[in-house]
Amino acid sequence: MLKISVVVVCYNERENIDRCISSLMKQNYSHDFYEIIFVDNNSTDGTKEIIGNYAEKYDNIRLIINPVKGIAGSRNVGVMNARYDYVAFIDADCYAPEGWLEKLAAGFERHYANDQKTAAVGGSNVPPKQHSRFYDVLNIFLNTYLGSHGSVQGMRFQKDRKVPHLPTINVLYDKKVLLAVGGFDITFTNIGEDQDLSYRLEENGYHFYYLAGAEITHKLRPDLRKWLQNMFVYGKGRMWLMRKHPDRVEWPLLLPAVFVFSLPFTLLAFIHFAFLAPLLYFVLVFVVSFIECAGKRKLKYFMDLFGLYVGTHIAYGVGEWYGLIKNRELLRQETQPQLVIKAEIDS
Numbered sequence: 001m002l003k004i005s006v007v008v009v010c011y012n013e014r015e016n017i018d019r020c021i022s023s024l025m026k027q028n029y030s031h032d033f034y035e036i037i038f039v040d041n042n043s044t045d046g047t048k049e050i051i052g053n054y055a056e057k058y059d060n061i062r063l064i065i066n067p068v069k070g071i072a073g074s075r076n077v078g079v080m081n082a083r084y085d086y087v088a089f090i091d092a093d094c095y096a097p098e099g100w101l102e103k104l105a106a107g108f109e110r111h112y113a114n115d116q117k118t119a120a121v122g123g124s125n126v127p128p129k130q131h132s133r134f135y136d137v138l139n140i141f142l143n144t145y146l147g148s149h150g151s152v153q154g155m156r157f158q159k160d161r162k163v164p165h166l167p168t169i170n171v172l173y174d175k176k177v178l179l180a181v182g183g184f185d186i187t188f189t190n191i192g193e194d195q196d197l198s199y200r201l202e203e204n205g206y207h208f209y210y211l212a213g214a215e216i217t218h219k220l221r222p223d224l225r226k227w228l229q230n231m232f233v234y235g236k237g238r239m240w241l242m243r244k245h246p247d248r249v250e251w252p253l254l255l256p257a258v259f260v261f262s263l264p265f266t267l268l269a270f271i272h273f274a275f276l277a278p279l280l281y282f283v284l285v286f287v288v289s290f291i292e293c294a295g296k297r298k299l300k301y302f303m304d305l306f307g308l309y310v311g312t313h314i315a316y317g318v319g320e321w322y323g324l325i326k327n328r329e330l331l332r333q334e335t336q337p338q339l340v341i342k343a344e345i346d347s
Contacts, residue, residue: 002086002105004034004172007078009071010092011041014050016219021054021061023095028102035060035083038092039074042067047092072184072193075168079178087175089168093219094125100216104172107160107211119206122171123214124156134223137304144292146285146309149253152210163210165198170216177206185244192237199245224308228315235319236326243323256317257324285309 006024010017024036040048042065055061066077079087088104090096107121126142127135141147148155152163171194181200184193198208221227235256242249262278269275289306293299 001030001033002108003084004029004086004088004101004105005078005082005084005175006034006036006088006090006101007039007075007082008036008090008092009039009041009074009078010043010047010051011069012043012045013047013092014043014045016093017047017050019095020090020092021051023097023100024090025054025058025061026098027096027100028098029105031058031060034101035062037078037081038063039066039078040064041069041074070186070189072188072190073186075193076183076186079175079183082175085175086172087178088172089170090216091169091218094169094216096216100214103211103214107209107214108172108174111160111209115207115209117205117207118174119177119201119208120166120171120173121209121211121214122152122166123211123216124152125167125169125216125218126156127220128217132222133301133304134227135220136298137301137308138220138227140292140296140298140301140305141308141312144288146288147312149250156215157210157212159212161210163208164202165195166208166210168194168197169218170214177201177204180204188237188240191233192241195237195241196244199241199248224311227308228311231312231315232319232322235316235321236323237319238316239320239323254320256313257320258317260314260317260321282310285313 008020008024013020021036027034038048038051038061040051040063042048048063048065051061051063055063062081064077064081066074068074075089078089086105086108088101090100103123104121108118111121112118127138129135129139143155152166178197181197181204183197185196186193188196201208221230238253239257242254259278259281265275266278267275286306289309290299290302293302293305
């Protein structure tokens with residue numbers, strides 16, 4: 001049985017942290033074989049106090065305060081303080097089924113037996129069921145190519161498979177490979193740090209495997225406005241990744257930026273009808289939305305899905321343009337000189 005350090009980065013997660021902790025403590029995995037490390041960015045809403053209360057009751061819960069905000073740096077703090085040889089990541093706004101750690105550990109051992117360059121295994125995340133109309137639509141959206149570009153973060157595959165990347169929201173890593181490549185790049189701060197890590201590990205010959213059925217529940221952005229704000233950030237992170245790794249540019253992921261750039265030119269249709277070409281996108285998405293909802297017998301969500309596709313692609317494209325203009329490397333000057341202070345709460 002693998003010994004695992006579960007790392008959870010959090011900041012002002014009072015509404016979610018109880019359920020996250022409860023789900024991790026209810027794992028069908030011996031408490032002698034896993035610990036839970038919470039790396040808190042000095043929350044001000046009572047999150048760290050809630051975690052501290054749990055730490056008083058359970059020996060395998062630890063709380064570390066990292067006042068330097070940023071997911072990438074905080075993940076590194078978690079890895080450096082992990083007692084065990086395997087590190088699992090889950091987010092504070094997620095909760096896991098009882099067999100989550102068991103499936104990750106068994107999956108790693110299974111794939112490592114066949115491929116000793118296995119760096120990590122992981123699974124999907126899904127919105128809460130029967131929570132809201134928006135989440136119901138999002139559940140359809142994420143399980144389509146137009147919604148997630150085939151990413152395991154949203155897609156639910158029926159069988160295990162080798163994949164190019166595993167998001168850190170639901171993953172188990174061999175700690176030594178994380179340390180071998182220097183951990184997460186802190187200049188990515190809160191977005192794109194896991195994809196960058198995957199690129200660097202792959203360059204060193206390591207592989208990743210998706211585990212069918214190893215899902216967790218993720219309380220994604222609860223409404224369209226917050227979702228689109230997040231997609232803007234994702235687009236920015238994607239452009240930063242492409243700038244750092246120009247040999248890894250995924251051309252389909254640039255289409256939102258191209259679409260956003262082309263939209264104003266439709267106003268020139270009076271010069272030539274060819275300027276209306278970008279509007280064909282709306283026709284395509286309209287048809288795809290109908291087919292997806294019809295296939296799932298949820299036509300009542302048809303227009304919701306159409307709007308979600310359009311809004312997401314535009315927000316993502318605008319984010320990409322921002323990421324092209326905003327130089328990520330300038331953040332290195334702001335983040336690297338700061339010491340990552342690690343002070344464990346005395347519980």
